[in-house]
Amino acid sequence: MLQVGLEPVLIAAVNTPDPTLAQIAKLSSAYTYCVSRAGITGTHAAGRFDASLIERLKAAGAAPSVFGFGIANPEHISAALAAGASGVICGSALVSQVVRSASPLDCARRFTSTLKAATLNFSLSS
Numbered sequence: 001m002l003q004v005g006l007e008p009v010l011i012a013a014v015n016t017p018d019p020t021l022a023q024i025a026k027l028s029s030a031y032t033y034c035v036s037r038a039g040i041t042g043t044h045a046a047g048r049f050d051a052s053l054i055e056r057l058k059a060a061g062a063a064p065s066v067f068g069f070g071i072a073n074p075e076h077i078s079a080a081l082a083a084g085a086s087g088v089i090c091g092s093a094l095v096s097q098v099v100r101s102a103s104p105l106d107c108a109r110r111f112t113s114t115l116k117a118a119t120l121n122f123s124l125s126s
Contacts, residue, residue, distance in 0.1 A: 009033050012057060012065075014050045025062035032057055033089065036067040036080065049083035072096075074118030081122045090115055 007030035012021055014035075024032060034057070036049055054065045067080040068089030080088050094111060101107035 011035060012053060012062070014053045016053075018056065018060070021056055021060045021062065025057065025060035028063050031064045031066045031086065032062045034065045034067050034085065035069045036071060049080050049085070051083040054084040074115060074121075077115055077118040078122050081119065088115075088119075 008028055009030055009032070010024045010028040011033045012024050012035070016024070034053055049067060057065050064086035065084070066087040066089055067083075067085040068091065070092070071077060071080060071088045071090050072093035077088050077090075094108060097111045098104045098107050
């Protein structure tokens with residue numbers, strides 16, 4: 001941990017070599033940002049996630065795996081959690097919703113509540 005209380009968050013992808021994953025595991029302790037698919041950020045059309053990345057990170061002793069990069073709806077969240085992710089990041093999806101809204105704060109609250117419900121529903125069904 002840095003003296004100011006901040007932790008580095010490092011990024012891993014399915015095609016990240018194992019020696020690099022070992023370095024990521026060594027240097028990061030908050031969470032590991034996992035790129036959930038190839039391409040550009042935005043929506044994740046397929047909603048399928050490769051659990052092998054999580055398994056490889058666990059074997060390397062990495063911080064918890066959090067999927068990001070295109071997660072935009074409750075179905076994506078459920079699929080990411082089912083693949084073994086400890087959490088998800090929905091940054092672009094949130095921004096996309098908010099910029100089109102006349103009431104950005106209310107929109108953000110509604111959208112994040114919908115996404116949070118997916119995590120609760122997944123927890124209850126697991």
